[in-house]
Amino acid sequence: xxxxxxxxxxxxxxxxxxxxxxxxxxxxxxxxxxxxxxxxxxxxxxxxxxxxxxxxxxxxxxxxxxxxxxxxxxxxxxxxxxxxxxxxxxxxxxxxxxxxxxxxxxxxxxxxxxxxxxxxxxxxxxxxxxxxxxxxxxxxxxxxxxxxxxxxxxxxxxxxxxxxxxxxxxxxxxxxxxxxxxxxxxxxxxxxxxxxxxxxxxxxxxxxxxxxxxxxxxxxxxxxxxxxxxxxxxxxxxxxxxxxxxxxxxxxxx
Numbered sequence: 001x002x003x004x005x006x007x008x009x010x011x012x013x014x015x016x017x018x019x020x021x022x023x024x025x026x027x028x029x030x031x032x033x034x035x036x037x038x039x040x041x042x043x044x045x046x047x048x049x050x051x052x053x054x055x056x057x058x059x060x061x062x063x064x065x066x067x068x069x070x071x072x073x074x075x076x077x078x079x080x081x082x083x084x085x086x087x088x089x090x091x092x093x094x095x096x097x098x099x100x101x102x103x104x105x106x107x108x109x110x111x112x113x114x115x116x117x118x119x120x121x122x123x124x125x126x127x128x129x130x131x132x133x134x135x136x137x138x139x140x141x142x143x144x145x146x147x148x149x150x151x152x153x154x155x156x157x158x159x160x161x162x163x164x165x166x167x168x169x170x171x172x173x174x175x176x177x178x179x180x181x182x183x184x185x186x187x188x189x190x191x192x193x194x195x196x197x198x199x200x201x202x203x204x205x206x207x208x209x210x211x212x213x214x215x216x217x218x219x220x221x222x223x224x225x226x227x228x229x230x231x232x233x234x235x236x237x238x239x240x241x242x243x244x245x246x247x248x249x250x251x252x253x254x
Contacts, residue, residue: 030176
């Protein structure tokens with residue numbers, strides 16, 4: 001009990017708190033450097049990935065795992081729905097989507113379950129299944145040196161973009177909100193639920209509250225991000241700038 005208390009105290013200083021004294025909660029700013037990296041997940045029949053999240057924004061990368069032979073798992077929030085994209089090393093691909101209006105700053109549970117030929121994406125009580133055949137190589141997605149990235153990817157000084165199986169994932173909007181209770185069922189003769197090890201992170205908050213209220217609205221499609229310095233308007237995906245994304249490109253020139 002003492003060890004858990006000390007560990008949680010150290011994590012809290014870095015923007016990570018603990019649920020029930022042991023489960024890490026990540027409060028991600030969603031800024032350009034925001035991400036967390038966990039130990040790898042093997043994907044095969046009977047494996048599973050589970051996490052809980054809450055966010056006030058409809059778009060953001062929840063998780064990404066890169067494997068050899070151009071295979072990957074991408075899980076993201078897009079338009080308020082959770083979307084999954086998987087490509088196996090044997091070339092088989094799958095896209096699933098479920099849920100709506102999930103950017104309501106409430107906790108939502110996401111789970112991905114794999115069997116020999118069917119994959120299920122479940123968010124709370126909503127789910128979608130699709131055909132994804134592992135074929136004769138059920139261990140086709142056992143990683144070597146890859147990590148599970150949550151909320152975004154580290155900067156290009158750490159990653160080599162051309163070596164990613166899905167290079168465009170680097171440009172996905174980073175997740176702004178909180179993620180907790182990440183768990184795996186890895187490939188094993190005796191499947192067991194385990195918590196992955198947190199290996200590295202950046203761009204985390206020291207609190208979990210939502211500062212992006214109606215009074216802090218960003219204009220012209222700008223994304224309001226919760227940061228340690230207060231609400232911040234991210235204008236990256238717009239043609240505007242300024243503190244509230246209200247200054248047009250021509251206005252900025254003159």
